[in-house]
Amino acid sequence: MITLHHCPQSRSMRTLWLLLELDVPFQVVEHPFDKSLRRPEFLSLSPAGRVPALEIDGERMFETGAITEYLCERFSPDRLGRSASSPDxxxxxxxxxxxxxxxxxxxxxxxxxxxxxxxxxxxxxxxxxxxxxxxxxxxxxxxxxxxxxxxxxxxxxxxxxxxxxxxxxxxxxxxxxxxxxxxxxxxxxxxxxxxxxxxxSSLPTAESRLYDQDYYPAWEA
Ligand SMILES: N[C@@H](CCC(=O)N[C@@H](CS)C(=O)NCC(=O)O)C(=O)O
The missing domain is CATH 1.20.1050.10 (Glutathione S-transferase Yfyf (Class Pi); Chain A, domain 2)
Known part of the structure; x- marks a missing residue:
């Protein structure tokens, strides 16, 4: 089973969207975007306390770009990924x-x-x-x-x-x-x-939004 550790409206939404497009079985553990990401249990998944973190086949992965490359190579080398022989x-x-x-x-x-x-x-x-x-x-x-x-x-x-x-x-x-x-x-x-x-499907629920505005203009001093 793949487990995605996710904070809504953060980079882990990218991995959530990718997993949904890949159509592979996975579960999501949602975390608040706060100091709980610095707890030892979470640091054992992601050593700088960042999301996304992924558990897969007993291994732990962090860094969105690495996760994207790995999941595509493994599950979709030519549809969502592009293999080494592809011109793209x-x-x-x-x-x-x-x-x-x-x-x-x-x-x-x-x-x-x-x-x-x-x-x-x-x-x-x-x-x-x-x-x-x-x-x-x-x-x-x-x-x-x-x-x-x-x-x-x-x-x-x-x-x-x-x-x-x-x-x-x-x-x-x-x-x-x-x-x-x-x-x-x-x-x-x-x-x-x-x-x-x-x-x-990767969008947050109303209760789990990090951004409470759609747009934040630069603040004038
Ligand atoms: N380069 C890393 C950056 C990860 C990252 O900084 N994620 C943010 C969310 S968008 C985070 O977890 N922030 C929590 C914090 O800084 O405490 C990646 O792409 O995975």
């Missing part, structure tokens, strides 16, 4: 891991807007800088989806894959802090992938 293998790896570039900015902004809830703890400069860095990430996705030579419905020429899940979930988090209004191809792609039943 290189792009698959690039975009699966580009998700982390986006997520680090979304995580910094989550800290600023949600965790550091008192104004004297926050920095308007960090908020604006990190939101601008997200927009730069959107530029990269926009260019990928809308090069003049080739328009893509998905990040890979060969179609939907775990690259869309990875980047799509990162954009789902990032949209709380930077809108897609100036990135029309990215917005259309996001609408397309977020209609998928597996994405919908």
């Amino acid at each position: 293998r290189m792009a698959w790896l690039v975009w699966v891991h580009f998700a982390e570039t986006i997520s680090q900015h979304a995580a910094a902004l989550t800290q600023q807007h949600v965790v550091l809830y008192e104004d004297h703890m926050r920095s308007p400069i960090v908020m604006k800088l990190e939101a601008a860095r997200l927009a730069k990430c959107y530029d990269a996705i926009e260019a990928r989806l809308s090069t003049p030579v080739e328009q893509r419905d998905y990040l890979l020429t060969s179609g939907f894959s775990a690259a869309d899940i990875s980047v799509g979930q990162a954009v789902y988090m990032a949209r709380h802090f930077a809108r897609l209004d100036n990135h029309p191809a990215t917005a259309r792609w996001f609408d397309r992938i977020s209609e998928r039943p597996a994405f919908q």
Whole structure:
């Protein structure tokens, strides 16, 4: 049995979405997004106290990108993954891991807007800088989806894959802090992938939401 340790609206949602798309049996252990992630029992699953953490075949895994690669190699090497012989293998790896570039900015902004809830703890400069860095990430996705030579419905020429899940979930988090209004191809792609039943099933319940707003504008000092 596969066990996913999950906090709603965090990076572990990416693994949840992937597991649902893979259609393999698994169970979810939901954790609050708080100091309980630093308890010894959880640190034995994920040594820095982070989600996702995965238990599989008596082994323990952490790091979303590694989990994505492993699950795809094992359960879907050519549908959600791209095997070494695929012409899209290189792009698959690039975009699966580009998700982390986006997520680090979304995580910094989550800290600023949600965790550091008192104004004297926050920095308007960090908020604006990190939101601008997200927009730069959107530029990269926009260019990928809308090069003049080739328009893509998905990040890979060969179609939907775990690259869309990875980047799509990162954009789902990032949209709380930077809108897609100036990135029309990215917005259309996001609408397309977020209609998928597996994405919908990976969304939080009303009670388990980390973000209580859909959008957090930068705070002005
Ligand atoms: N690079 C790691 C980052 C994991 C990570 O930082 N996850 C966040 C949730 S999005 C977390 O667990 N934060 C809890 C904390 O920092 O205490 C990965 O991709 O798995």
